[in-house]
Amino acid sequence: MKSIILGYPRIGEKRELKKAIETYWKGKTSEEELSNISKNIREKNWLEQNKLGADLISSNDFSLYDQMLDMCITLGCIPQRFSNLTGLEQYFAMSRGIQKENVDVIAMEMTKWFDTNYHFLVPEFSKDQSFSLNAEKIINEHKEAFALGINTKPVIIGPVTFLLLGKEKESGFNSLELLDKILPIYGQLIKTIDALGAEYIQIDEPILATDLDMKGQEAVKRSYEYFGNLNTKVKLILANYFDCYGENLDLTLKLPVDVIHLDLVRCRKQLEDILTHPSLNRDKILSLGVVDGRNIWKNNFKTSFQVIEQVKEKLPPENIWIGTSCSLLHSPLNLDFETELNPEIKQWLAFAKQKVDEVVTLKTLVIDKNNTAAIEKLRTNTVAIESRKTSNLIHNEIVKERVNAITEEEARRKNVFSIRKEKQHKALNLPLFPTTTIGSFPQTKEVRSWRAKFKNGSLDKNEYNKLLKEETEKAIRIQEDIGIDVLVHGEFERNDMVEYFGEQLDGFVFTQNGWVQSYGTRCVKPPIIYGDVSRPKPITVEWSAYAQSLSNNWMKGMLTGPVTILQWSFVRNDQPRSETCTQIALAIRDEVSDLEKAGIKIIQIDEPAFREGLPLRKENWNTYLNWAVKAFRISSSSVQDETQIHTHMCYSEFNDIIHSISNLDADVITIETSRSQMELLDAFVEFKYPNEIGPGVYDIHSPRVPSTEEMKQLLEKAQAVIPTDQLWVNPDCGLKTRNWPETKVALENLVKSAKHMRIKALQEV
Ligand SMILES: Nc1nc2c(c(=O)[nH]1)N[C@@H](CNc1ccc(C(=O)N[C@@H](CCC(=O)N[C@@H](CCC(=O)N[C@@H](CCC(=O)O)C(=O)O)C(=O)O)C(=O)O)cc1)CN2
């Protein structure tokens, strides 16, 4: 029996990697310094897992930006436009774009990794694509760990997941047609790893958690049969996570791999299917992912034992591994740093380091029932689990009753959009192609340092608020000067769009250092929802009212929606997510009502995680979409017809959920479309989406400043397919990650492009 960790967080205990990369980007440190800090983080991670007693530890789970991007480099799949660059400059240009002297290249697209808040860079494929092996990173990391006495299992992304998550950059071919070209490169890679003396390779194929068509299944079969014929000693672990193997199970069990990993947190029922499956061969090792890599709750050891016992009836102990459900990339690093958490709640939690310990302890208890240290851990585990079941911190009867009493009417606006639209146009009096931004303005070092000082007590509340008010006023004047129509207050008072709300709602706790990577160097501290959610008092009303008082332009109220608050938090697992989401929706509904009462005429309820919450398998979509849409509608429907409700979504594909997007019935939706050159609009066009829409024309994830001409062209593209009176002009998303100089120029260009469109539209009438 072995313990297996599918991957470990790479940001460093105190986000050392983030800081090292960002200072490197600023030109303040050398490549060598960055490389040293990276190496230290890797070594620390390996030694930590090793010390805790984990048997199978990953290498190549480290990345300077993203593991899919690393895979592109490994396979020599580098888009043409980066071919004049080399090394780290090329690597970071691929991730963030580059703009200097004679070089102006846009970044690769970024999108959500399955149903997580982690973003990967999307591989780009052309029909005559060629591949070539560059295994340097994988070799070096294996050697580094080996020097510490650890024979790691390199982890790589499998060919089918790689190809299917990538994007064809020309029409008329399917990425899977590249399989024949890519398999020999994977073959060379596996041989290279074999030659290093690695005992195992972990090949991640989470695409197996989705509905694969015949071609996809065939590709899986062909790939692993190819790998099976390589004549290598190294053993293959096939890892799927985030859902069951489902329809892909029979195929999977017949593949010539040594180990099959199961995510038993997301899909417990597959165990029964597998153990009774005629194709299960007793030589196969099953890696049981029982410790949740996606949430922070302590593992229930007793439940895990039941799972292991069930497998022991069918397989010999040496063919049973115990592990994390998925990589721990999605989990914060170390609970020991949380000195301010309520101890009652803290005892219910486990972060990455504690999860490794859980995996090892479970294994120990299974193989050695008399191990006293492990028995003591089992005892504390049982106490914690029981304490959570019976704690009176969790339940609030008033909240439960309110959820049960929700009526259909409360989830519906008073009138249909066509009626609202007219009233809103009269009330708001906006020009054609109204310009707006998505909410946040640059979170400068100063703003963050005020918050840090306020939190550590060296800045008092009045001074902190005064500084924030000044910053807000500054942002408003800048927007007025640039000529933006609908203003925002800038969100300077918020650390994060979800954490900020979590901090002010009952039923949530938040961490001091519970960072999780979102993309590149950007991290989030997801709040923890441990109990019934309610809003003790208004959250944003004072800020919005203050901001509105400073300007004659309309000020958008700015809220995070219930689905996104749910999706970007660690959610309690003792009741259905839908129930928790509805509780949050009621809290936001009260906030919306209060904003309206305070004179705010336009209220944006952000739902960037709406799409991400979609289950991986289509059979579960309707259930989710029903409660998610309803939650949004509960939060947004208390207002008068004249009050304009906006929503915002980024990184979403809309094609297959456009019906539900339309059912949200937001008066205006702003979306991210610029990196895909407006491709994401297609869904709205085909559906004849009736409400107003702001397709993003400015890629805010890149420091690159888009030109007026560029944005004009994007708007013309939009205007060709969407009626003019439905269109808004805005960036892809909020501007908090940008700096002021580039933001100002980009927004000036944006307003110019809108004005140009307006003049043209009037001339045409
Ligand atoms: N939750 C969430 N998910 C999301 C998004 C989002 O906005 N929020 N946006 C999409 C893209 N993802 C993003 C995720 C994070 C960030 C981001 O900007 N993160 C910041 C941290 C934001 C934050 O929590 N800031 C805190 C803490 C800031 C901090 O680092 N403070 C320093 C001290 C600062 C000083 O003394 O000067 C420290 O702790 O060391 C604050 O402002 O208060 C970062 O990584 O840099 C942006 C986009 C999708 N998913």
Ligand SMILES: [Zn+2]
């Ligand atoms: Zn966004």
